[in-house]
Amino acid sequence: MPYPPTRKPQSREKILQSAAKLFTRQGFGQVSIDQIMADAGLTRGAFYSHFADKGSLYAEAMVYAARHRFAYYTASANTDDLLAYLLNTYLSQAHVTEDALPCPLAFLANDVSQRDPQVRNTYTRIYKGLVKRLPTLSRHDPERNACLAVSALMIGGVAVARALDDPAMVGELLAACREASFQILGEPG
Amino acid sequence: MPYPPTRKPQSREKILQSAAKLFTRQGFGQVSIDQIMADAGLTRGAFYSHFADKGSLYAEAMVYAARHRFAYYTASANTDDLLAYLLNTYLSQAHVTEDALPCPLAFLANDVSQRDPQVRNTYTRIYKGLVKRLPTLSRHDPERNACLAVSALMIGGVAVARALDDPAMVGELLAACREASFQILGEPG
DNA sequence: GTCTATAGCAGGATAGAC
């Protein structure tokens, strides 16, 4: 028995991790199964023992990235104002330059628009999760409309910042988005 | 002389028009030169008489789409509040569902992040053009920070709306973004 | 300037050995 049963879940996890990293940064079409499997330390042929096809992996990788990103916030926050912490971390240079696992909502918004219904549904559920979670982080109990707008501002700010080639402009943009977010939420900056 | 000299600029214009339409909706990788040329009524071989390669066409098509979209606003506006008109038209169902030529800033933000420097520079110039133009449309002379945030809100709102699979949520999101935009700008809705 | 034909490559998915 050359392959012990404990290895399969490990391989699956490794593939998922590599896929989340590569897909969020580069999108569906720019990443090949070869690249993902190589990054996970495996070869292409082994892929189909774990996932039905490339699209299924993409959807699962988005969820993986979203979970990981949320854990990243809650783990490192030692403040009582979680919402402010979230906004300052999300709308930051570090996020734009891909410090850790980036947020799929901001990095894959355009990409998802052209994918199959399953993928779009996954994206929608992740987005709804964010909108619903925002009020629980604030002490000021913001309205739903404010949360919708702020989520779009977060995602748009990061997406645009990533496309720009002017570092000064990126800094200016992120700062303006943080400021406006607090204004919309009625919180002090 | 089977091909009169007047035909080349016409062909070029047609290619550009088809490219703008297809690229903005589907992104760089999802559109082939074949598709573009077929849409323009030509064949693949003729492409390289007009453009150096696919990337050059992509950059030019973004500019073409941006110009066309701006003309779309100014042409149809018979109001004294141009900024309000712009926001309501940009953050609309019609824009998300691609009525006319969509805005490349919103439809291609993620796509541009992975392209070559020339493309990113083109995107940056278009974006700076938008930010600079916003104050000229308003009677309230908004601050630069407000314009930066509103532009990100416009782009993010449309980009997210396009990815979602829930029509009710899309309507809610767009309305919330319009409302927040006016709040940021200090204008009445 | 536009066409047809093709070179050359990359990637998704499958088959079969171990």
Place this chain on the structure above:
DNA sequence: GTCTATCCTGCTATAGAC
């Protein structure tokens, strides 16, 4: 479960006829 080898498709870019 993982590997190597392969089929098949689609694409960019070029060559050469008209």
